[in-house]
Amino acid sequence: MRRRKISDEDSDIEDLMEDVGLTPKVLASLKAHPEATKIVAEIVNRLGIKDSALKRARLELPSYLNITWSQVARHFALSHKFTWLDFDPIPGVTLCYLPPSFHRELYMRSWSAMNVYAEPAERMLEAPRYLVPLFALFAGRIEDFPEHAMPETELSSGGSVEHKIFIVGNIIFLVIELKAYFDNMERNIAHLFTELYSASKMNGDEGFESLTVYGLLTDLGTFHFYSFNPISNTFYRDHKMTVPRDREDFLYGMMAVVDQIFSLVLQGYVDTLKATCTKSEEPSSGSPTTKGRLSLEAWRKAHQHALAAQKQFSGNLTALEESAAEGLEFLEKSVACVRRITYNSSDHDIPSKADLETIAQKAVEKWHVDLCERQARHAVTQSSSNA
Numbered sequence: 397m398r399r400r401k402i403s404d405e406d407s408d409i410e411d412l413m414e415d416v417g418l419t420p421k422v423l424a425s426l427k428a429h430p431e432a433t434k435i436v437a438e439i440v441n442r443l444g445i446k447d448s449a450l451k452r453a454r455l456e457l458p459s460y461l462n463i464t465w466s467q468v469a470r471h472f473a474l475s476h477k478f479t480w481l482d483f484d485p486i487p488g489v490t491l492c493y494l495p496p497s498f499h500r501e502l503y504m505r506s507w508s509a510m511n512v513y514a515e516p517a518e519r520m521l522e523a524p525r526y527l528v529p530l531f532a533l534f535a536g537r538i539e540d541f542p543e544h545a546m547p548e549t550e551l552s553s554g555g556s557v558e559h560k561i562f563i564v565g566n567i568i569f570l571v572i573e574l575k576a577y578f579d580n581m582e583r584n585i586a587h588l589f590t591e592l593y594s595a596s597k598m599n600g601d602e603g604f605e606s607l608t609v610y611g612l613l614t615d616l617g618t619f620h621f622y623s624f625n626p627i628s629n630t631f632y633r634d635h636k637m638t639v640p641r642d643r644e645d646f647l648y649g650m651m652a653v654v655d656q657i658f659s660l661v662l663q664g665y666v667d668t669l670k671a672t673c674t675k676s677e678e679p680s681s682g683s684p685t686t687k688g689r690l691s692l693e694a695w696r697k698a699h700q701h702a703l704a705a706q707k708q709f710s711g712n713l714t715a716l717e718e719s720a721a722e723g724l725e726f727l728e729k730s731v732a733c734v735r736r737i738t739y740n741s742s743d744h745d746i747p748s749k750a751d752l753e754t755i756a757q758k759a760v761e762k763w764h765v766d767l768c769e770r771q772a773r774h775a776v777t778q779s780s781s782n783a
Contacts, residue, residue, distance in 0.1 A: 465582035468589050472629060478582045483633035486623045488608070492659045492709035495720035499651045502529055506647055523571065523616055526650065530658050533727060534665065535746045536736045566604050566671075567595040568664030569657075574615040588613045588622060589631060596626040604671050610660040617641065619653055621660065662706055662727075669699035669730075694733045701730035 413423070426432050440450060469476050509525050531538045572588050588611050595609045606627050613620040619637040624630070637656065639649030676692045708723030732746055747755060 463586050463590050465586045468586045472589070472631070474631075478585055483622075483631060486610070486621065486632040486634045486660075489659055489663045490706050490710050491655070492662055492706060492723070493655050493713065493716055493720060494658055494709070495717050495724070497717060498529075498720075499654070502526070502654065503647050503651070505529075506650070507643070510643055510646075523614075526654055526657075527571070530654065530661065533658075533724065534661075535728070535731045537731045537734050538661065538665070566599050566602065566607055566668050568607065568609060568668060569661055570595060570609065570611045572611065572613050574613050574618065574620070584613055588620075589624070592622065592624040592631070593626075596624055600626065603675060604668070607667060607671055608664070610664060612657065619656075621656065623660075658709075662702070662709070665730075666699065666702045666706060669695060669702055669734075673699055698730045698733035701726045701733065705730060 413419075426435065429435065465478055466476055468474070469478075475481050506525055527540060531540055570588070570591055572584075572591065574584055592609050592611045596605070596607070599605060599607045599609070609624050609626075611622045611624070613622070617639060619639075621634040621637075623632045625632070634656070637649075637653055639646050639653065673692065673695045676695055705723045705726035708719050708726060711719040711723075728746060
């Protein structure tokens with residue numbers, strides 16, 4: 397394995413570790429121990445180190461992100477000054493708009509959720525509040541892996557990202573926190589670019605080397621959207637979106653942000669289905685993959701319905717509720733063509749709203765009956781004990 401060059405910052409950390417007796421020999425022994433994670437966790441507990449402090453310290457270590465903008469620029473033949481770059485806008489994405497009713501419901505839920513966090517500084521904790529309803533529209537065909545490690549590449553030692561979004565097995569969208577304590581914006585961008593590159597390498601390993609990967613760098617106040625095309629080895633950037641900090645203006649501004657995220661994720665879904673169709677048409681070179689076990693016709697139907705959904709979401713804005721509602725119906729038909737097998741699968745894979753209400757009502761009624769029966773049994777037992 398290629399040995400990483402030790403910087404002055406790395407050297408300082410090495411000196412600190414040796415000061416407390418953590419020599420390379422001790423670290424090697426710890427690394428080889430099967431219970432190394434538990435040992436480190438116990439050390440953290442005994443020292444009283446908070447999870448938030450530990451996470452921040454990890455992110456600030458040079459071993460977490462041993463990459464500089466100059467290295468990224470050199471690898472991709474970009475300017476050594478990030479501020480000098482003039483990126484082209486992200487190509488090939490159809491801008492979509494969700495129904496006003498969707499935004500209204502999300503607005504009301506988010507209003508209440510904002511009461512949980514006292515200060516805007518904690519707002520990144522609210523990110524899942526917006527991501528979950530969006531990804532839920534894909535009925536489990538999109539999976540979010542939060543705080544997930546990325547594989548090592550020639551550019552990165554393999555850090556983690558806040559949200560890694562898979563669509564039928566391929567990475568198409570990354571969400572990375574904009575870290576204010578990084579010394580400059582270039583370091584944030586270097587982090588994002590290396591992880592987009594890493595994601596494209598993962599897709600390539602699965603035979604989907606042409607898929608564009610999209611990325612969002614945000615602190616939930618500013619939103620920087622980028623994409624990486626692995627075929628042309630090119631990064632693209634859309635305009636930065638900014639939302640105010642006060643509640644009502646923040647919730648209003650998030651509507652446009654949500655539509656932008658949805659547009660990119662839906663485009664990634666459409667492109668993945670198209671690439672899967674193309675791959676399924678190729679002569680088999682061995683054992684079929686999980687994707688290949690579905691018939692080509694199923695993938696084609698999923699792709700056709702997804703395109704129809706995309707068209708409806710970008711259609712008549714004056715009748716957006718009706719047009720986008722049809723888009724949701726086409727999207728539901730699309731995802732129904734794609735098999736989903738997970739530990740939390742159900743016989744009711746994609747229930748209608750009415751069916752889900754019936755399922756929920758039956759579950760609540762059963763819970764209430766069980767609760768009353770337990771209370772009655774407890775009363776009988778208590779009475780017998782007092783007799």
